[in-house]
Amino acid sequence: MGPSLHPLIDNGLTKGSDSFSGGKLHCHCTSSPVEVTLSGPVLHNHACGCSKCWKPTGALFSVVAVIPKDQLSVTANGSKLAIVDESATIQRYACKDCGVHLYGRIEKEHPFHGLDFVHVELSDDQGWQEPQFAAFVSSIIEQGFDPAGIDEVRAKLKSVGLETYDALSPPLMDAIATWTAKKAGKLPA
Numbered sequence: 001m002g003p004s005l006h007p008l009i010d011n012g013l014t015k016g017s018d019s020f021s022g023g024k025l026h027c028h029c030t031s032s033p034v035e036v037t038l039s040g041p042v043l044h045n046h047a048c049g050c051s052k053c054w055k056p057t058g059a060l061f062s063v064v065a066v067i068p069k070d071q072l073s074v075t076a077n078g079s080k081l082a083i084v085d086e087s088a089t090i091q092r093y094a095c096k097d098c099g100v101h102l103y104g105r106i107e108k109e110h111p112f113h114g115l116d117f118v119h120v121e122l123s124d125d126q127g128w129q130e131p132q133f134a135a136f137v138s139s140i141i142e143q144g145f146d147p148a149g150i151d152e153v154r155a156k157l158k159s160v161g162l163e164t165y166d167a168l169s170p171p172l173m174d175a176i177a178t179w180t181a182k183k184a185g186k187l188p189a
């Protein structure tokens, strides 16, 4: 059985719909939940083991995707949102009452500027892109996970079809490196 990786992973992935075009997210509050409306599909959905991404209770991983920020709007109870850590690259907006993170935004100069980070499990809609890979797997050890169990975690992720990495996936790391090289003048802009 083992520990829960994430409810969207533990029993195998549910493939998303290619024609899916968005939906609503809401926090866990039973009264006046914060609502975020996404007017398009998410991209690069993945599991993240880092300590900063929001995870449901009992889960070792977050499931987090990106969407262009102009396709995200807060449509109800936005006054309950507050930034978790102002010093982080990703400004994560959490509900002050239930603690759920509704979205993360990058305001500074960064290769992922213009993309917001969201958790599709906060939606009742079906068809969101399923996780594509697992990132920052070793980071769960930093949060107290017994390193003796990490092989089992990687094996479980692989068994549902998720390749495991200790940073982001190679295409995303390459995109970051290309942006950095262009900025430094090492590659043509």
Ligand SMILES: N[C@@H](CCC(=O)N[C@@H](CS)C(=O)NCC(=O)O)C(=O)O
Residues within 6 Å of the ligand: 048, 049, 050, 051, 052, 053, 088, 089, 090, 091, 136, 139, 142
């Ligand atoms: N080992 C660190 C990794 C943190 C980290 O680098 N997270 C990645 C993936 S979400 C990131 O891009 N963080 C930027 C941020 O949190 O603002 C931890 O678990 O806290």
Ligand SMILES: [Zn+2]
Residues within 6 Å of the ligand: 027, 028, 029, 033, 034, 080, 095, 096, 097, 098, 099, 100
């Ligand atoms: Zn809430």
Ligand SMILES: [Zn+2]
Residues within 6 Å of the ligand: 048, 049, 050, 051, 052, 053, 062, 136
């Ligand atoms: Zn993360």
